[in-house]
Amino acid sequence: MTEPQTMPIAAVIPAAGVGKRMQSSLPKQYLLLHGKTILEHSIARLQASGVVSQIWLALAPDDGYFTDTALAYSDINRVKGGAERMHSVLNALQQIDAHRYPWVLVHDAARPLVSADDIRQLIARCLQQDLGGILACRVRDTMKRGENSVSETVSREHLWHALTPQFFPTSLLRAALTDAIAAGVQVTDEASAMEWAGHKVLLVAGRSDNIKITEPADLALAAFYLEQIAT
Ligand SMILES: Nc1ccn([C@@H]2O[C@H](COP(=O)(O)OP(=O)(O)OP(=O)(O)O)[C@@H](O)[C@H]2O)c(=O)n1
Numbered sequence: 001m002t003e004p005q006t007m008p009i010a011a012v013i014p015a016a017g018v019g020k021r022m023q024s025s026l027p028k029q030y031l032l033l034h035g036k037t038i039l040e041h042s043i044a045r046l047q048a049s050g051v052v053s054q055i056w057l058a059l060a061p062d063d064g065y066f067t068d069t070a071l072a073y074s075d076i077n078r079v080k081g082g083a084e085r086m087h088s089v090l091n092a093l094q095q096i097d098a099h100r101y102p103w104v105l106v107h108d109a110a111r112p113l114v115s116a117d118d119i120r121q122l123i124a125r126c127l128q129q130d131l132g133g134i135l136a137c138r139v140r141d142t143m144k145r146g147e148n149s150v151s152e153t154v155s156r157e158h159l160w161h162a163l164t165p166q167f168f169p170t171s172l173l174r175a176a177l178t179d180a181i182a183a184g185v186q187v188t189d190e191a192s193a194m195e196w197a198g199h200k201v202l203l204v205a206g207r208s209d210n211i212k213i214t215e216p217a218d219l220a221l222a223a224f225y226l227e228q229i230a231t
């Protein structure tokens with residue numbers, strides 16, 4: 001097993017979404033949180049973990065905001081995003097030298113609160129078992145399925161919220177995503193493609209405040225969490 005701190009790790013940040021559910025005039029990754037864009041927070045968290053050697057950022061072809069951020073002057077690599085998140089991630093994976101970076105961390109630009117400890121814990125557990133894995137947090141509410149009324153109660157036993165980062169062998173993930181997309185499989189996270197390809201995926205318990213900024217209320221919640229971390 002290679003020690004995480006010695007092995008170069010590449011990171012992919014899918015940041016090419018439009019944030020429809022946020023109902024904002026600009027893509028949510030460029031909304032400000034304590035004076036910095038959500039994207040800058042997310043990247044800073046990855047960099048603070050001290051284990052990421054290279055970053056690939058997937059941006060929308062018509063992204064007119066990135067150049068206004070301080071990140072425009074950084075050594076962060078950029079690649080064109082795709083129609084959906086899985087395409088954006090694959091576009092970035094195709095740029096990574098899998099020999100030099102045998103493992104890759106994929107983290108949503110929309111998750112600005114991920115802790116450095118959780119990132120390091122994910123990497124350590126995966127490398128220890130030589131298996132890809134994801135940060136996740138257990139479901140705490142009773143879960144219902146239905147539209148306007150309940151069709152079933154879903155057992156919450158062994159039920160998790162998948163978070164990011166998700167951490168996988170670069171070449172395996174690239175192949176799994178390529179094959180899943182070619183087969184018309186809709187995958188909303190990297191683990192889904194790896195599961196579809198038959199790979200075991202580790203679940204690594206992570207903090208529940210590693211929220212994805214998705215709807216308007218999430219911004220105030222993220223600001224609150226940030227104040228708690230800062231105090
Ligand atoms: N074609 C896409 C769609 C999404 N993403 C990124 O994937 C992450 C998680 O996706 P989501 O929360 O769904 O973001 P959006 O697709 O922007 O949100 P919405 O579905 O509300 O439009 C985000 O950082 C988003 O920028 C991406 O890189 N490329």
Ligand SMILES: C[C@](O)(CO)[C@H](O)COP(=O)(O)O
Nearest residue numbers: 085108162163164188189212
């Ligand atoms: C990758 C992810 O954040 C794990 O929960 C989630 O699947 C992203 O989904 P979205 O619809 O693209 O936000």
